[in-house]
Amino acid sequence: MTEFDPGYGQEPYASLVAGCPGPEVNPAADFRVEWGPIFHRGRLDGTARLLVLGQDPAAHEAIARRILIGTAGRRIQGFLAKLGITHSYTMINTFVYSVYGQTGGNRHAHDPAIGAYRHRWLDALTATNPIDAVVALGTLADKAFHHWRATPTGSQYSGAYQHILHPTYPDSSTAADGDPTAAMAAMLANWNAALDVLHPAITHPDLVTPLVHYGDDLTPGDLATIPERDLPAGLPAWMRADEAWASRQGTSPVERRATIVVTIPTDLRPF
């Protein structure tokens, strides 16, 4: 038997998905609206104890239609495992559409209409799940959380909150003056500090586990596989693999924007 994410057939998510704003709210100059909105990953059945607020989806997510399944996803999955959270989580992004360009995200960080839709999701998730903690990935997600905290419903949230460096921070060319080793160590120190706050805040972990900090670099054991139950029905296992399988390609910016090449990793082909 395989497991799969049953999706958005139930309320309040059916109406949330049906009412997702399009380019009238998320302009095509700053968002890849052409690939459609990508809403979440994880539990929508009222069992989530931890809520991850990410930034925006990328190429892999545009194909698998769930967020945080690539490099960032496997890193944050490992972060959750250190808290004993193996399935009682849910994840949404600050933006349901992929951000286009370097400045698109910052330009819309305080956008009221985008925020209003995001607040509907945060309201629904916190109203229907016993959320012990919210973890924001990166500064845009942190801003989004604080915007929501300033709303009447957001102000009622009484769980823990931690803003951590985005899981792809070490891959950014500007992090730690371009020193990837130092950037990784900085991120993991930042994550360790967040774990110290979050570990006692998770009152009902899926697996009671002592807190083990990260070292200076990520080890294979610090990553976790995206669970089968997190992807839609029928998606092959290699879409949850450690290797990249989707990339934007093209000979011009326009063609790159219009194209995603899906290639099954060589060692995961059954032929």
Added chain:
Amino acid sequence: MTEFDPGYGQEPYASLVAGCPGPEVNPAADFRVEWGPIFHRGRLDGTARLLVLGQDPAAHEAIARRILIGTAGRRIQGFLAKLGITHSYTMINTFVYSVYGQTGGNRHAHDPAIGAYRHRWLDALTATNPIDAVVALGTLADKAFHHWRATPTGSQYSGAYQHILHPTYPDSSTAADGDPTAAMAAMLANWNAALDVLHPAITHPDLVTPLVHYGDDLTPGDLATIPERDLPAGLPAWMRADEAWASRQGTSPVERRATIVVTIPTDLRPF
């Protein structure tokens, strides 16, 4: 508000999807198991009046995760429209995995284990929907229907049945001695004969409409758009477009098998 297919969260479909057999039943030599099973398109909520039995999914379907959305899908959608069926239909395929190679389908036409899984779907669909008619697309689907008819549950089906030429028959190089014009005319004559039987058999069409036969060639009015409500949440509208947007590419058969390139049609880009 947008519409979307809520998917497989409800029984009996949740268990059917979870229990889909893999390569142990569908060998990788004959099926593209690496792209995962693709189950259906249309209603799973008990409202289907017409059941389409297709053959197997292709590249577009592997990305959109619903069957019959490409050329064949738009042609059969137009066929349903001539019967006044605009939403009360459901479609499954003979094979849940794409057939690999010229002979893979025929080799497994009488496969008991593959048939047993298909019969579970046919049983579920006919038990929970008021099916007035079944339409099989092509000879493999026709064989599949008759296999099911020979089962205890299949023998109880009392609605109409028509086997029609597969909607991509005119595109086959061997049809009508390679004359595409003659092949199209032959297919449409075959479809007209089926419409004569099916039109009176549909007791509750979505739209009461007089039967208008096809001419010798397909007109734009003979095609119908794949409805928004047939695709999963968030998929962009161009995935239901008249233009092709997915293709298998690569410099070798192995690379072609491992690769699908998704390209948004030029005139459907919002950028």
